[in-house]
Amino acid sequence: MKAARYHARGDIRIEDVPTPEASPGTVLINVAWCGICGTDLHEYLDGPIFVPPAGFPHPISGEAAPVTLGHEMSGTVAALGEGVTDLSIGEHVVVEPYIIHDDVRVVPGVEYQLSPDMNFIGLAGRGGGLSEKIVVERRWVHSVGDLPLDQAALIEPLSVGHHAFVRSGASAGDVVLIGGGGPIGLLTAAICKAEGLTVVLSEVSAARKAMALRTGVADRVLDPTEVDVPDEVRTFTDGRGADVAFECSGVDVVLDTLLEAVGPGAVIVNVSIWGHKPVVDLEKLVVKEIDLRGTIAYANDHAATIELVRSGRLNLAPFITGRIALDDLVEHGFDQLIHHNEDHVKILVHP
Template identity: 40%
Template structure:
């Protein structure tokens, strides 16, 4: 089969791989769609960041070179021994977090904090391939009303929903989302769906600010020509800020946009950061973070099935596996109008 493999920074290769039967507890999925995530872009640009290159991941047993892609959906094509609850032909979405199942966090249901936590497609072979073998615990059945194309966006939507659950945000509060990539836009969409009316969207890309308004933001602010924190403080500051860009500038703006007693949630990925501890203490601000997700897929699938949520709205392009680098990765890096680009490794499973 064909698979897009990470061999190094700026070195993604469409390799031909031999296939084997799924192992005990695993399911083979014929991949319909796989989304390109910001994490994939980071690995492509200047990785490795999360990809194991020397020692294999303790759960997957994989190290580079490996197949990227952790946002994917497809159809069950083979079953390993010991798998129950799935049949060949089932339509499924993949919740791509590896978990050991026996550490303190897994026993408490906090599997996104598992001591060996990792993501298929970053720490193990993922979905930029015609077929992928995944642990059965990662799979979710899709009702007929949920398309495979929408299901591929469940993974970034899960990141956004978990961040909302981590926050103290409630109807009647105000919030701002800093950074309007897929996660930021999905935060706005889901916050609006949960009854939050006063949502401010902050970015520097006009195309993304326009989408944020369509998705439920009541105010959009272009940070290129505005002191966002000063602007938001004119009305006393906001209750909750989501930092979804992963930059020092957006972190500063988020913290200084809060009212006294406000809360900032770190969602974007960044390295070392600085903040004014005196400002946090003097204003009794809360600074929390959110990683991955846990226990959110069922709610999102129900929202899709009921028609209350339309994740296809963030998809801007779909390309074949052979076009993934030039028309996918490179397009996302060079065109801010692209939001979520999907790769279709199996044309026979493509949906209109």
């Protein structure tokens, strides 16, 4: 079967690889759609980061580059391994793409996303969604019912936003400021809006500003090249400032703006994977007793995220801005997102 294989920085190849088969406790999935993630772009431009370099296999998967890419996937169940009895052939599913040790429990209350040697399917081995088929442990497979499979491919990045929301401790009625209107920023905004928060987005891209307003995920959109974002936020919060903020850009000045725009005792959640060490004014954090929190991926978020979409409280269809074939991955996928990223939220690949 065909698969997109990451060999090294700037080197992704569409190659023939053996077709996997279900083994005990696993599920064989026919991949319908797989999104191209910002993490994939980081690997292509700056990696290897999560991908184990050639000669340095991952301690759990035992694999190193070249590996099959893709971790934002949806598909249908093609075969069930021995012992798997609670799924049906043809069922619509998504994958929570973790690679963790077998003895780590995946249950509510366990922060398995923080377990030693954690990594991701589609980055550190065990196949990937940018291939025709994949075999996944049963514990990582989530049924999505009648949710369309193209929209289902966005459940994984949406779960990132959901986990960030949970980490923030925000509740209905809070004013939230989101710094950056890229894919994760917009999807985090969608989660916050669905949960009853007032959402303010700070973004300079005209296309992304328009997307936020068109989809209704933001109540206000502020352009920091046109207005003073902290002043604007304080104006419509009666001088208080935002209750919560999410850093979704990986840009120093954006984080600095959030520190200025939130109120005393506020929470800022850093969602970005930074490509450099930021320089920010932490004095603002100190004098306002701001709580700066990190977040990574998700843990026990997929079920709640799927329900938000299936219930109709959140519509993922508008965020799909491109559909391409696997053979066009680099030219019409990666190159588009690198050179024309303002025109896209999520490009989906049909293997």
